[in-house]
Amino acid sequence: xxxxxxxDHATSLLPWCVSAWLLGVGLYAILTSRHFVHLIGCLSVVQxxxxxxxxxxxxxxxxxxPIFYSHPPGIAVDPVLQALVLTDVVIGATVTALxxxxxxxxxxxxxxxxxxxxxxxxx
Amino acid sequence: xTVLPVGVMPPLPVAGPLAVAGLLLATxxxxxxRMPDVVAILVALAACVLCALMAMGSAHAPLVxxxxxxxxxxxxxxxxxxxxxxxxAWLGAFIAxxxxxxxxxxxxxxxxxxxxxxxxxxxFMAGMIGFCLTHDLFNxxxxxxxxxxxxxxxxxxxxxxxxxxxxxxxxxxxxxxSYLILGGIGLIYLEVGALDFSALGxxxxxxxxxxxxxxxxxxxxxxxxxxxxxxxxxxxxxxAHAVAPSPVSVIFSGAMxxxxxxxxxxxxxxxxxxxxxxxxxxxxxxxxxxxxxAAVGGVMALMQRHVKRLLAFSTISHAGILLVGLALxxxxxxxxxxxxxxxxxxxxxxxxxxxxxxxxSLGGIDELGLRGQGRRIWPAGLVMGFxxxxxxxxxxxxxxxxxxxxxxxxxxxxxxxxRVAVLTGMVCTGAAVLRVAGRVFVGWGPVSGEEExxxxxxxxxxxxxxxxxxxxPTVVLVALSLCGSHDADRIAWRAxxxxxxxxxxxxxxxxxxxxxVVAPWAAVPGSWLPWVATGxxxxxxxxxxxxxxxxxxxxxGYDRASGPALGALGALHSGxxxxxxxxxAVGLALFVLA
Numbered sequence: 001x002x003x004x005x006x007x008d009h010a011t012s013l014l015p016w017c018v019s020a021w022l023l024g025v026g027l028y029a030i031l032t033s034r035h036f037v038h039l040i041g042c043l044s045v046v047q048x049x050x051x052x053x054x055x056x057x058x059x060x061x062x063x064x065x066p067i068f069y070s071h072p073p074g075i076a077v078d079p080v081l082q083a084l085v086l087t088d089v090v091i092g093a094t095v096t097a098l099x100x101x102x103x104x105x106x107x108x109x110x111x112x113x114x115x116x117x118x119x120x121x122x123x
Numbered sequence: 124x125t126v127l128p129v130g131v132m133p134p135l136p137v138a139g140p141l142a143v144a145g146l147l148l149a150t151x152x153x154x155x156x157r158m159p160d161v162v163a164i165l166v167a168l169a170a171c172v173l174c175a176l177m178a179m180g181s182a183h184a185p186l187v188x189x190x191x192x193x194x195x196x197x198x199x200x201x202x203x204x205x206x207x208x209x210x211x212a213w214l215g216a217f218i219a220x221x222x223x224x225x226x227x228x229x230x231x232x233x234x235x236x237x238x239x240x241x242x243x244x245x246x247f248m249a250g251m252i253g254f255c256l257t258h259d260l261f262n263x264x265x266x267x268x269x270x271x272x273x274x275x276x277x278x279x280x281x282x283x284x285x286x287x288x289x290x291x292x293x294x295x296x297x298x299x300x301s302y303l304i305l306g307g308i309g310l311i312y313l314e315v316g317a318l319d320f321s322a323l324g325x326x327x328x329x330x331x332x333x334x335x336x337x338x339x340x341x342x343x344x345x346x347x348x349x350x351x352x353x354x355x356x357x358x359x360x361x362x363a364h365a366v367a368p369s370p371v372s373v374i375f376s377g378a379m380x381x382x383x384x385x386x387x388x389x390x391x392x393x394x395x396x397x398x399x400x401x402x403x404x405x406x407x408x409x410x411x412x413x414x415x416x417a418a419v420g421g422v423m424a425l426m427q428r429h430v431k432r433l434l435a436f437s438t439i440s441h442a443g444i445l446l447v448g449l450a451l452x453x454x455x456x457x458x459x460x461x462x463x464x465x466x467x468x469x470x471x472x473x474x475x476x477x478x479x480x481x482x483x484s485l486g487g488i489d490e491l492g493l494r495g496q497g498r499r500i501w502p503a504g505l506v507m508g509f510x511x512x513x514x515x516x517x518x519x520x521x522x523x524x525x526x527x528x529x530x531x532x533x534x535x536x537x538x539x540x541x542r543v544a545v546l547t548g549m550v551c552t553g554a555a556v557l558r559v560a561g562r563v564f565v566g567w568g569p570v571s572g573e574e575e576x577x578x579x580x581x582x583x584x585x586x587x588x589x590x591x592x593x594x595x596p597t598v599v600l601v602a603l604s605l606c607g608s609h610d611a612d613r614i615a616w617r618a619x620x621x622x623x624x625x626x627x628x629x630x631x632x633x634x635x636x637x638x639x640v641v642a643p644w645a646a647v648p649g650s651w652l653p654w655v656a657t658g659x660x661x662x663x664x665x666x667x668x669x670x671x672x673x674x675x676x677x678x679x680g681y682d683r684a685s686g687p688a689l690g691a692l693g694a695l696h697s698g699x700x701x702x703x704x705x706x707x708a709v710g711l712a713l714f715v716l717a
Contacts, residue, residue, distance in 0.1 A: 023306070027299070027708060031701045036291065039700070043298060050305040057313040081312065084261055088305060091268050095298050098272065099291070102279050106287045115700050118288045 015056030022049035036103045036113040040096060047092045054081045054088070129180035133188035133205040136170040136177075136215055137253040144245035151238035157231075159238035163245060164226045170252060171219035178212035182617065184636050185626070187258075198633045200319030206258035206630055210461060210618035214385060215252040217465050218378050220603075221472055222248045224596040228476050229370035231588055233280075240280065247273035247374065251382055258630070260308055260318045260394070263386065267304065267350070271297050274379060278367040289366035292700045296359040299707060300349030307342030310335055311394075320393045321627030328397025337400040341714035343390060344409070345707070350383030353446055354415040355710045357439050358696060358703040361423070364435035369479025369584060372431060376438040377472035381445055381464045388449050388457065393625045402452065408717040410450035414544035416443025421551030423696065425667070426689055428490045430559055431478050434471065437514060437552035441467045444545050448529040451536060454642060458619035459528025462611050466513075466521030469604035474510045474556065476597040477503045481563070482584040483593065490559050495566025502594055504564025506601055511560055513604065515553020515660035518653040524608040525615075527647040534650075546656055553660030558667045568668040616644045 026046035033039040058081030064071060066079035107113055143166045147159055177186060186207040189195075193202025226244060233240045250270030257263050275297070279290030312318060314335045315326030327336055345356065352360040360380070364372045387409075395401040420440030427433035445467070448460030478488060480503045487493050497504050513522055526549075533542050561567040620641040628634040670678050695702075 019306075027704060030295070030299075030704045033701065039295065043295060046299060046302050050302050050309065053306055053309045057309050080318070081309070084305075084308070087261075087265065091272075091301070094272055095275075095294065098275055099294055102275075102287055102291055102294070105279070105282055106284070106291065109284045109287070118291075 015052055015059075019049045019052040019056065022046070022052060034114055034116065036106070036115060036118075037100070039115065040099045040103065043099070044092065044096060047088070050088060051085055054085050057081055129177060129186060130188070132173055132177050132180075133186055133207050133256060134190070136173045136219065137249045137256070139173075140166050140170060140245040140249040140252075144242045144249070147238045147245070148242045151242070154238065159241040160226065160230050163241040164223050166245060167219050167223035167226060167248060170248065171216050171223060174212050174216035174219060174252065177207045178209050178216060181207045181209050181212060183639065185621070185630065187630055195319075195631045198322075198631045200259075200317060200322045200631060203257075203259045203262050204319065204630070205256045206320070207256055208618065208621050208625075209614065210385075210622045211255040211389075213614065213618065214382075214461075214464070215255045217468060218251050218255070218382075219248060221374060221377050221468060221600075224472065224600055225370045225373045228373065228479065228593055228596045229368075230592055232368070232370060232585055240277075243273045243277050243280070244374075247277065251378060254382055254386065258320045260311070260320065260323065262318075264301070264304055264308060267386070268301060270379065270382070271301060271350070274371075274375065277371045278363050280371070281368050283366075286366040286368075288698075289362040292698070292703065293359045293363035295700050296356075296703050296707065297349060299704060300346040300356070302346075303342045303349075303711075304346030307339045307346065310342065311339035314339065319631070320389070321625065321630045323394045324396060324625070324627050325631075327395055327401075331398055332400065333398075334400075336395070336398050337404065340390070340395050340398070340401045340404065341711070344387055344404075345711055345714065347383045347386045347390075348409075348412065348446075348710070349707065350380065351387065351446065352380050352383075352416070352439050352442050353409075353412045354419050354439075354443070355706040355713075357416060357420070358706060360439055361432050361435040361696060362698060364438065365429055365432035369431070369475055369482060372435075372478070373472045373475040376434065376475055377468035380438055380442050381468060384442060384445050384449060384460075385464070387446075388460070388622065391449070391452075392457075392623050393627070396623075404714070404717055405450050406452050408713060409446055410538070410541060412713075413443045413446030413448075413450055414541045416440065416446065417548030418443075418544040419692070421548035421555075422689065423692060424555040425551045425558075425663075426693055427555070430481065430488045430490055430563075431475070433490070433555050433559065434474055434478060437555065438471060440548035440552050441471070441514070443548060444526070444529065447541055447545060448525070448532070451529070451532040451538070453532050453535070454616070454619055454623065455528045455535070455647075456532035457623060458612070458615040459525045459530075459532065461525070461615040461619055462521055462608070463525025463529065465611065466523075466525055466604050466608075469600045470510050470513045470522060473506060473597045473600040473604075474514075476593065476600070477507045477510070479584060480590070480593050480597070483586050483588060484590065485563075486583045486586070490562055493563045494568065494570070495563070497564035498566065500590060501564060502590070503597070504560055506594075506597055507564065508557060508560040509601065511553050511556030511660070511664075512657060513601075514549065514556055516549045516653040516656035518649070518657075519608075520605040521608050521611055522604065523653055524612050524647075526653065527650060528612070530650050530652050531647050542652075546652065546659075549656040550659040550663060553656065554663035554667065557660060557664035561664060561668050569671045612647075613644055617641055 026042050029042035058078035060077050063075045063077045066076040188205045189202045250266045253266035275294040279287050349356040364375050417440050420436045424433050424436035445460050448456045484500050624640050629636040
């Protein structure tokens with residue numbers, strides 16, 4: 001069935017396109033951001049591109065979740081990449097929390113969060 | 124001789140600091156006031172001794188440690204391993220030593236807090252040592268992140284406005300770099316299906332012309348080069364290093380930047396050695412980036428008046444020289460890079476300590492504003508002047524030994540443009556530091572009328588620390604950078620050979636260990652480069668200080684020739700995070716084009 005195969009092919013490419021698109025759109029939004037909280041949100045968008053990439057890399061069509069406690073052993077998706085994504089989520093949460101704390105302190109001191117008006121060195 | 128068997132040592136220099144950091148965090152409020160200082164220094168020294176012992180124990184074959192006993196089965200690495208090679212272990216020992224010196228320098232620096240500074244420093248150190256010892260790509264990323272997150276927190280630690288702004292830029296740019304690394308890890312795992320370095324190396328050698336492998340290298344290298352501050356990924360560095368507390372800047376410039384480049388070296392030789400496309404990329408694009416960083420960093424350093432920012436640009440320049448050594452892809456280049464890394468870390472660490480002494484004793488860091496005020500802390504001035512000469516390439520000590528090797532490799536490969544760029548970097552950074560020493564500690568140079576408009580707000584670091592306490596680690600670092608250069612050269616030659624020919628089969632248990640292939644060591648014939656560079660640096664700093672005494676037409680010509688180009692270069696370093704991210708995109712595009 002050529003139509004079905006073409007469709008399969010297209011759906012297998014989809015996650016890569018989504019990942020690249022998230023990376024591009026996130027970077028563009030960081031470039032043009034005028035508010036640091038918005039910018040941190042965009043950083044999370046960039047990060048989601050890595051989630052999609054890693055999950056897509058580990059995906060096997062028709063395979064079950066890599067949990068063998070209650071299932072019979074069989075073909076499962078790659079658990080290594082899922083572990084990587086979990087670690088990635090933890091790291092992302094740490095960095096976001098730290099950035100928001102920095103931003104909060106900065107807002108207390110400068111009263112603005114516009115990157116244009118906040119520069120470490122005025123030269 | 125040793126109490127512990129070498130076989131169980133590999134995790135200790137990482138696990139020890141992590142455990143002590145946890146203990147300090149839990150008990151910090153109840154400990155006597157100076158206790159955390161003492162504990163942290165002792166832990167750093169212990170880690171240094173452990174790493175040095177492992178380095179000596181691994182001189183013939185690497186020490187392999189699989190966590191939880193998950194050894195490879197049938198050549199398939201199923202666990203995560205530390206593989207200790209002499210290069211990684213000596214680097215770990217150097218890092219721990221730098222931390223010990225820095226913690227001594229920071230004695231009593233922050234006292235209002237519950238040992239949080241020490242906790243962060245220990246986490247930072249554990250991350251860096253783990254990064255040097257690990258043999259698993261994702262584990263490398265985890266250590267990289269541990270080191271980055273502690274670095275972000277330490278930058279903004281003082282909670283001053285400019286420190287917070289610098290920390291934000293630093294965090295955003297470096298986090299994007301981390302995500303690029305993660306993307307690279309995903310790509311290469313998809314292609315090869317492994318994360319262990321040896322297994323990856325075998326997999327890459329099996330798909331030599333694969334574009335996905337090259338793409339994975341581009342992403343991994345971009346992330347690591349962001350940490351390693353190479354043009355065009357370098358913009359965050361000058362902001363972060365300039366505003367971080369001085370003890371933190373010591374570590375940033377002395378070790379963190381060069382660690383990123385060491386990561387590139389390890390990946391290049393253990394994982395991507397079998398890919399001709401990647402080797403070509405390293406030899407062309409990375410070589411060009413290194414040369415550009417050396418030149419741009421040098422010129423920018425010469426334009427600064429904020430002393431820490433000046434030193435930060437000089438770090439970019441010297442990191443560029445390190446990347447040149449790496450990208451030359453031969454034994455001389457790599458072994459020169461390893462020695463230069465140590466020498467530069469020690470000298471630059473000492474110079475940032477001098478900047479810290481200026482902040483504490485003179486209450487400022489602006490070169491013009493402090494003209495002549497440094498006379499009463501003249502020992503610091505001596506160190507600064509001497510450090511400037513060492514940066515310029517004065518032919519003594521570790522920096523010179525490393526540079527001679529790199530120079531030999533450049534000469535062998537007829538890289539004339541790269542040699543000129545390296546020379547520019549050395550001359551400009553040396554001249555800039557000498558100029559500061561002359562102006563602040565002697566009082567040379569004209570009164571320009573711009574003394575009051577300093578580029579940052581009032582900066583001052585905690586003042587009531589005795590001068591000798593701050594001078595002690597500074598002098599120790601400079602002294603260390605001067606001794607043992609001959610032995611260091613021999614050790615680095617062997618370490619570089621082991622790094623370039625990793626015995627992956629033996630690590631995966633597929634074959635018995637084969638004897639290491641080490642080409643016979645030969646001393647480097649001395650070259651004219653160090654003398655020329657030192658002479659030019661002294662001349663240039665003299666020109667910068669005394670140009671007003673030149674005949675007027677010459678002085679005007681100097682001004683006119685240097686003005687516009689330098690202005691444009693300065694304007695690029697805008698301090699805007701959006702611009703920096705745009706330059707990261709440009710860097711990625713360069714990888715695609717090359």
